[in-house]
Amino acid sequence: MNTKNLDSGLSRFMQLIFVRDVVLGINNLLLHGMRSFLTILGLVFGVASVIAMLAVGNGAGQEALEQIRKLGSDVVILNSSKPLVAEKQSQRKRFFSVYGLTYLDAQRIHETIPALKVVVPVKLRSEQVYDRPTSVGVRVVGTTGNWFNVVRSTLVSGRTLTPFDEYDRRAVAVITENLTRKLFPLQSVLGNFVRLKGSCYKVVGVVRISGDAESKVESVDSAKDVYIPLSVMRERYGDIVLQRGTGSSVREKVELSQLLIKMNSESVVAASGAALHSLISRFHHKDDVSIRIPLQLLHQAQKTQRRFNIVLGSIAAISLLVGGIGIMNIMLASVTERTREIGIRRAIGARRWQIVTQFLIETVVLSCCGGLLGLLLGLALPWLITHFTGLTTLVTTYSLVLSLVISVSVGVIFGLYPAIRASRLDPITALRYE
């Protein structure tokens, strides 16, 4: 070959070697079809398990993330919670245990936190609606119209709460679509009345809350919500809860159950969370307010998911390793079996690297077949899992690419040793090998 066309010649040469070796490799593998198939089986399952495990892991993670995202990543939630530590003697003497967020807190937060968009005060009470064939449990939510801006829900019919409802203390209610089916199965909803604790509320709107009822992450809204203006709730329910049960009684005064605070942007959420914490701890000496930041939960969930993926990945990696060792084993056997062929090739002038290439390509072809079969199986498995167990699975392109890359690397890594061994054979000994 002239030096002139060496460059173009070289690339053509490589291409030629490649195509021929691949064809030759496939032929050699087809010669022992069953054996080749059994060899790649380990890799097939390895790759399939990588894809399936990642799909299940991603599916689970996706579900959690979806739910957290629904709360809104720019929202901070303050909850009143009954302090766990024993109250001091002086406080115990009081008739009510007083704790939780106050109207004043809402006011203070509204005035102090700079990057805040809206503060939604929420009062919650569980209630039963008795004037039906069966009693229906509802959750009465006293709030303002801003609730519907912060919590993502879709308005099905009518309207949501307005500031006028608040100011005029109108006895109106917005109920969830779910509740309409229980409360008004046959009647038209809007304009009808729902009776709670002796008061009637006119239904002015129906909303559909997003997400399913069996969500793992606690969401702010629930399927059995009845939303009424906060001022009305305050007027009719008061702040004091008295419940007498058998052996225990609840006597407590909680002004606000919840404050939903929507920030201007995601970036200020962490800082505002800290500011809220110091603000609350200044005025609340008991540990009676918990701060929930969905964004942090999101980070937490992402972290958990990463850990989950690493664990699943390691398991899958082990199965890939086993598959790779299986391939190496067979290739070593194949090298021994074809010692004479290697001797012949070396005798007629094959260089060492050409022998290495030949065997390496054979292994890579083998592992690619394994990878592709594994890919198909890996696509089928999550589908079957979803079909039979109802778990959410998510096959990502990333996992498909990853598994193919892995199977090729397995071929190269585990093919290298047998290939090098083949090329190191002494030509004469190899020729005489029977």
Added chain:
Amino acid sequence: MTQQCGEIIRLCRAERSYFSGDARVKALDDVDLTITAGSTLAIMGASGSGKSTLLNVIGCLDRLTSGRYLLNGVDVSTLDDNDISTLRLNSFGFIFQSFHLIPQLNVLENIELPLYYAGVPGGAARERAKDLAATMGLEQRWFHRPSQLSGGQQQRVAIARALANDPDILLADEPTGNLDSATGWQILAVLYDLAAGGKTLIMVTHDQQIAAQMEHHLYMRDGAVLRAQVAQERQ
């Protein structure tokens, strides 16, 4: 082909020994040999006399333990494995007693193999393989596997393969050993023709009759050259 009369192979005090158990066996013992380009040489001797080892050393399949081997004036011991493979590829054509074809490749593919290692593009290699097959009378057998061919045909394929890169030196290790005499003579005729065409032919054989056709004879015993003679002058 320019140095028709020049010396092509020179062995000086060539020694090849290996260990068989504890004993050190000298397969080649102090061999001096000069071969001129275009000549023919028959290496003869009893089995175990080292004739195959000598052929392997000449063909760069084996290395000397001591002594020097000059091929076209180049000391082969200074070359690395890659260069030696290139020598085998371009300068030598091997013909073996048991043909040594690759069983899973067909006739054309077997002949193409050296071309392929030399980097000849696929189309050109195929053309050359077809030409070679034609000269060896194998036109009808292109896509047969070695197992579907007779011994004589297999040896023809092997010769075609040996000729693929147009080497100067043909090395034949008892090429007729596995053939019946009629077929054997046909194969030999092919080899003699090639030698007449200017190739250097070195052949290991038992058969006096076969050797009689060669210019130079080398008798070996226990790894050493017993007797070297010029049998006939080439016309």
